[in-house]
Structure formats: structure tokens, C-alpha cells
Amino acid sequence: MYFPTFASPLLAASRCLALTGLLAGAAACGKDEKPKAIVASEVENPVKESELTTVTITADAEKRLGIKTVAIKTDNVQATREVGGEIQAVPGQAVTILAPVQGTLRGGASITAGQRVREGQTLYSLVPLPAERDLLTLSQGTAQARTQLQVTQARLSRAEALLADRAGSVRARDDARADVALAQQNLADARARQAAANGSAGVGQALPIKAPLSGVVQRVTVTDGSLVTANTVLVELAALNKVWVRVPLFVGDLRRLGKDQAVTVRPLDGGTPRQGKPVEAPLLGATAGTGTADVFYEIDNADEAFRPGERVAVDVNLTSAASGTGTSASTPALTIPAAALLYDATGGQWVYVRTKPLQYTRQRVEVQRAVGDQIVISRGVKAGAEVVTDGAAELFGTEFGGAH
Structure with missing residues (x-):
């Protein structure tokens, strides 16, 4: 006898649900898998700088390279x-030469900047132009210049x-001398103008322009x-022969x-440094915007190595x-001999430190x-470490293949 069953539709539905779950799980697994990133470059077995x-x-x-070391100290x-x-x-000691009268310059073709001249040397000859015959005005000018x-x-x-x-200053005396020289030149110019106006110099007769120093x-x-x-x-x-150095120093x-206290003056091109002596009673000038005041020092310049x-x-x-009258101020700092310092091609600063016998480590x-x-080191090494002085350059060449 045949009995109809009602489980077949339910079984079919459960099978469909199971199949749907499997498909959903497979889809979910597919979403978890991300594509592998593509990089432009990859470094295998990277090594730290300290290991190189x-x-x-x-x-x-070590004996052939003549390596010697010293301990870093404070x-x-x-x-x-x-x-x-x-x-x-x-x-x-600086003079500006002016034309005394209107005229035409002659004989100055050889005067160029940087040329040395001696006192009394004729630099130009000035041919005056015809002057106005105002003798009273010229006489008053000469009298004023004389006064x-x-x-x-x-x-x-x-x-x-x-x-x-000891109640005055050297600067005041030098300024007074410069004023006297200028007044003498003005008087000479006034007399020359008066002589030219009187006709004693002669029309067209050249006036020599000489170097006052x-x-x-x-x-x-x-x-x-030139017509001047x-x-x-x-x-x-x-x-x-002597020059001054103006130094804007922080007011503090x-x-x-x-x-x-003398100072050391160094040319920016790496030339020989020189000692500068403080100028007696210098005139201090202050700059409010920068918080500095000017102090002056004098240096010998017989070879004219420095120019204004x-x-x-x-x-x-x-x-x-x-x-400002006490002992020199000093601060503790790590120092190494200048011979121990090395520079690489990019300007990096290095030293070689002996870490073990026959073993040297380059440290920045x-x-x-x-x-x-001596070189003052702010960081990179510690006190007591032994740095290489003699043979440091040879070690540098050995490391990078420049020595064998």
C-alpha cells in the first residue's frame, strides 16, 4: 500500500538553504583574500648603517698605517x-680729493682703483676755465678758509x-688732524682760485692735483x-697700513x-688670521632692531691683505x-684633536673609535x-672613548677601497 509523504518538499528546501549557505561562505572567503601589493623596489637583507x-x-x-689614538676628554x-x-x-686716514675749480682734467689716464700712490704724487692736472673776476668774493673766501x-x-x-x-681720546686727536688737513686743502684751493682770477696763474695754466697721503x-x-x-x-x-674692524656685538x-682683550680676525677665504687690538675709547653705536652695539679693533695691515x-x-x-674685568669664562665640553675629524663627500663629520683591539668603528x-x-663635539661620542688621530684618513680609505 502506498503512503504519500510530506517530507519531500521540506527536504528539498533544506537542501536549497544548505547550498545557498555554502555559496555565501565561498563568496565571503573570496572577499577576505586581498590582492598582493606591488612595490616599486624591494631591499633584501637590509643592513643598518652601524654594521657597515x-x-x-x-x-x-695597524703598524704600517701608523695608527694612534687618544682618549676623548672633557x-x-x-x-x-x-x-x-x-x-x-x-x-x-681716508681722504676724498675734490676739484678746486671748474676746469678740464689732464694726465689722469693711469689712475685706477687699487693703485698705490705716494704722498705728493701728482694725480691730475686741472686746466681752469676762465673765471669770473669777482676779486672781493674770492678774497672773502680765502679769508674764511684761513680763519x-x-x-x-x-x-x-x-x-x-x-x-x-689722559683726558682725551686718540680718535678725537685723529679727527682734529683730519679737519686741519681738510682746512689746509680748502685754503690752498681758495688761494689757487684767487690767483687764477687775478691772472697770476695764467689762463689755461694747469693746476696740479696731488695726493695728500x-x-x-x-x-x-x-x-x-673730463670737464668737472x-x-x-x-x-x-x-x-x-692699519685698518679698523667694526664688530656688531650683542649688547648682553x-x-x-x-x-x-684682543680678538682674532679671520678672512672668509681661509687666509691667515690676525690679532685685533681694541681701539682706545671707541665710539659705540647701537642698532635697536638687532640688539647690537658696534665695537672697533685695529689690526696691522702692512701687506694690505684687508681692504675697506x-x-x-x-x-x-x-x-x-x-x-668685563674678571677671569676668562669657560664651560665643560667634549674635545678631540682636529686630526681625528674626517669629512665625507656630502660634508658629514666622522671619527674612528677603537672598540676592540684591531677593530675601529666609524661614528658620526x-x-x-x-x-x-681642538674640536668641540656637541654629540656623537662619549668621554673616554679612544678616537684615531694618526691614520684616520688611511682607515677611511681602507673602508671605502681607496687604500690597500
């Missing part, structure tokens, strides 16, 4: 300031007397054959300047006392400044 900087050599190689380093300075001509010369000579006498009594031509503003008017600037001269360091307007580096030593350091033949 160790050089191990034999005892014979020293008290002189407190200094490295500032910029500007070379200037000494006041009273001005007398006044400046009296001022110079007072300045020299005050300096002898021995020095170097700084600037030339005219050429041979009275008081036209012709040439600027400067005596350069002014009281830390040692009395009669040149920029230089100046090392100023500071004292510990607020009055940061240099703060140089003090004599």
Missing part, C-alpha cells in the same frame, strides 16, 4: 662668540693737550679729459668683554665677571666649533 662602519685590520696593517673651553665684522679705513684753518689748528692743539693729560686708490670717479665743476669728487684714497655681551668694506669673521673671548659626530687645534 666597523673596520677590522691586522696587527701588521675640557673647560674658553667661552667665545663668533661674529661677523667689516673692515674700515682708520678715521683721518677755518686757524680754528681747526687750535682744536688740534687742545685735543693733543687733553690726550697728553700715501695709500691706495679706493675709487675713481672721473677720466682723463668745483667740488667734484675726483679720487678717494685710504692709508691701509658688552659687559663680558675683557679689558684690553671686506667682511671677516671675528672670534671674541668673553669673561665670567659682569664688569656633530661639531660645535674649533678652539685652537
Whole structure:
């Protein structure tokens, strides 16, 4: 006998649900799988920089390279300031030559900037143009120039007397001398104009323009054959056997300047440094915007290595006392000999440290400044470590294949 079953539709539905679940699970598994990222480059077995900087050599190689080491120590380093300075001509030793009258210049074709001239040398000949015959005005001008010369000579006498009594300054005396020289030149010009107007110089007769001091031509503003008017600037001269250095120093360091403390002046092109002596009673000028004040130092310049307007580096030593008369200020710092410092092609600074016998590790350091033949290190090494001095360059070549 046949009995109909009602389970067949239910069984079919459960099978459909199971199949649907399997399909959904397969789809879900497919979503979890992400495509592998594609990179432009890949470095296999990367090595740290510290593992590339160790050089191990034999005892014979160490002897052949002449390697010597010193221990890094902490020293008290002189407190200094490295500032910029500007070379200037000494006041009273720079002269601007003017045309005394209107006329035409002759014989100045050989005057060029940078040329040395001696006192009394004729630089130009000025052929005056016909002057107006106003003798009264010219006579008054000569008298005024003569009076001005007398006044400046009296001022110079007072300045020299005050300096002898230690109540004046060298700068005041030099300025007075410059005023006397200028007044003498003005008087000579006035007399020349008066003589030309009187006809004693002769129409067309040349007036010599001479150098009032021995020095170097700084600037030339005219050429041979130029037509100039009275008081036209012709040439600027400067005596350069001694020059001044103007140093804008932070006002907070002014009281830390040692009395009669010299400074080291270094050319920016790496030339030989020189000592600068402080100028007696300098005139200090302050710049509110930068918080600096100007101090002046004098350096010997017999070889004329420095020229006015040149920029230089100046090392100023500071004292510990607020009055500026105490002992030199110093701070503890790590120092190494200059021979131990190496530079790579990109300007990186390195030293070789002996970590084990016959084993040397190159370490990067940061240099703060140089003090004599010692280098002040701000970071990169520790006190007590042994750095290579003699043979450091040979180790550098050995590491990078430049030596064998």
C-alpha cells in the first residue's frame, strides 16, 4: 500500500538553504583574500648603517698605517662668540680729493682703483676755465678758509693737550688732524682760485692735483679729459697700513668683554688670521632692531691683505665677571684633536673609535666649533672613548677601497 509523504518538499528546501549557505561562505572567503601589493623596489637583507662602519685590520696593517689614538676628554673651553665684522679705513686716514675749480682734467689716464700712490704724487692736472673776476668774493673766501684753518689748528692743539693729560681720546686727536688737513686743502684751493682770477696763474695754466697721503686708490670717479665743476669728487684714497674692524656685538655681551682683550680676525677665504687690538675709547653705536652695539679693533695691515668694506669673521673671548674685568669664562665640553675629524663627500663629520683591539668603528659626530687645534663635539661620542688621530684618513680609505 502506498503512503504519500510530506517530507519531500521540506527536504528539498533544506537542501536549497544548505547550498545557498555554502555559496555565501565561498563568496565571503573570496572577499577576505586581498590582492598582493606591488612595490616599486624591494631591499633584501637590509643592513643598518652601524654594521657597515666597523673596520677590522691586522696587527701588521695597524703598524704600517701608523695608527694612534687618544682618549676623548672633557675640557673647560674658553667661552667665545663668533661674529661677523667689516673692515674700515682708520678715521683721518681716508681722504676724498675734490676739484678746486671748474676746469678740464689732464694726465689722469693711469689712475685706477687699487693703485698705490705716494704722498705728493701728482694725480691730475686741472686746466681752469676762465673765471669770473669777482676779486672781493674770492678774497672773502680765502679769508674764511684761513680763519677755518686757524680754528681747526687750535682744536688740534687742545685735543693733543687733553690726550697728553689722559683726558682725551686718540680718535678725537685723529679727527682734529683730519679737519686741519681738510682746512689746509680748502685754503690752498681758495688761494689757487684767487690767483687764477687775478691772472697770476695764467689762463689755461694747469693746476696740479696731488695726493695728500700715501695709500691706495679706493675709487675713481672721473677720466682723463673730463670737464668737472668745483667740488667734484675726483679720487678717494685710504692709508691701509692699519685698518679698523667694526664688530656688531650683542649688547648682553658688552659687559663680558675683557679689558684690553684682543680678538682674532679671520678672512672668509681661509687666509691667515690676525690679532685685533681694541681701539682706545671707541665710539659705540647701537642698532635697536638687532640688539647690537658696534665695537672697533685695529689690526696691522702692512701687506694690505684687508681692504675697506671686506667682511671677516671675528672670534671674541668673553669673561665670567659682569664688569668685563674678571677671569676668562669657560664651560665643560667634549674635545678631540682636529686630526681625528674626517669629512665625507656630502660634508658629514666622522671619527674612528677603537672598540676592540684591531677593530675601529666609524661614528658620526656633530661639531660645535674649533678652539685652537681642538674640536668641540656637541654629540656623537662619549668621554673616554679612544678616537684615531694618526691614520684616520688611511682607515677611511681602507673602508671605502681607496687604500690597500
